[in-house]
Amino acid sequence: EADISLLSVKLSDSTTFVDQPATTIATVENTGEKSGEFTGILSVDGDTRDTKSVTIAPESTKEVVFETTFYSAGSYSIAVNDMSAGVLQVDSPAEFELSPLQLPPNSLEQGEEISVAVTVSNIGTVDGTQSISLEINNEPTEVDTIILSGGESTSKTFENITTSDLDPGDHTYSVTTDDDDITGTFTIVSDTTDRSELFRFDENRNGVIDRDEAIAAIVAYNTDDTIGGEIVTRGDAIAAIIAYNTEKQISA
Numbered sequence: 001e002a003d004i005s006l007l008s009v010k011l012s013d014s015t016t017f018v019d020q021p022a023t024t025i026a027t028v029e030n031t032g033e034k035s036g037e038f039t040g041i042l043s044v045d046g047d048t049r050d051t052k053s054v055t056i057a058p059e060s061t062k063e064v065v066f067e068t069t070f071y072s073a074g075s076y077s078i079a080v081n082d083m084s085a086g087v088l089q090v091d092s093p094a095e096f097e098l099s100p101l102q103l104p105p106n107s108l109e110q111g112e113e114i115s116v117a118v119t120v121s122n123i124g125t126v127d128g129t130q131s132i133s134l135e136i137n138n139e140p141t142e143v144d145t146i147i148l149s150g151g152e153s154t155s156k157t158f159e160n161i162t163t164s165d166l167d168p169g170d171h172t173y174s175v176t177t178d179d180d181d182i183t184g185t186f187t188i189v190s191d192t193t194d195r196s197e198l199f200r201f202d203e204n205r206n207g208v209i210d211r212d213e214a215i216a217a218i219v220a221y222n223t224d225d226t227i228g229g230e231i232v233t234r235g236d237a238i239a240a241i242i243a244y245n246t247e248k249q250i251s252a
Helices: 195-201 211-222 234-246
Strands: 004-011 015-017 021-030 036-044 047-056 060-069 074-080 083-091 096-102 107-109 113-122 128-136 139-148 153-162 169-176 181-189
Touching: 004 036, 004 074, 004 083, 021 036, 021 047, 021 074, 021 083, 036 060, 047 060, 060 074, 096 128, 096 153, 096 181, 107 234, 113 128, 113 139, 113 169, 128 153, 139 153, 181 234, 195 211, 195 234, 211 234
Parallel strands: 015 083, 107 181
Antiparallel strands: 004 021, 021 060, 036 047, 036 074, 074 083, 096 113, 113 153, 128 139, 128 169, 169 181
């Protein structure tokens, strides 16, 4: 008759990644004179994950191979028929996620400098290295390299980016890693604005545009209303916002 025993159980590799199969190999021996059937039960942390039955020829050994995929990172105890194969470490690959800290204003004058700051987080469990870049109008402005351990975060700031070579109008920016990006737009307004044109927004007649006066200009633009007897255009509203932000003097 068959005399079947489980000789050994091993992992083909002690580490794997999420969504990648892990291989467990059980070696079975039949020292009897007849063929027999072996049923192997693969367990993960004590819970049955897979079952396989094979026929073993007399006086022979056979490997029974289990393929198991894990969907969460962690450490898992693997066994076949209660014989331990060891602990399998399942990692998630390095993945760099971005979150904003400081972004360009919606509008600024030609020649003003901008800064962009982001938090970079490696949400994987293993170390990773990636490039991070700032692009203006799809053209690289600055590129750097970030190295992060699993679960680690850092901040990255792109400073003193000049807008002097950008024409008045709308422009795009993007901060990019291999895995994520943050994008947006800003508007460049020419610095040749005639400050006297803003006098009609200076309700207090103190030579500057304050917060309430800037808001009034925005509201008038959005509602097609007039200030000082004239329709407020988009350019008027932006110029009023910039005058408020920069505290520049205006005159009648």
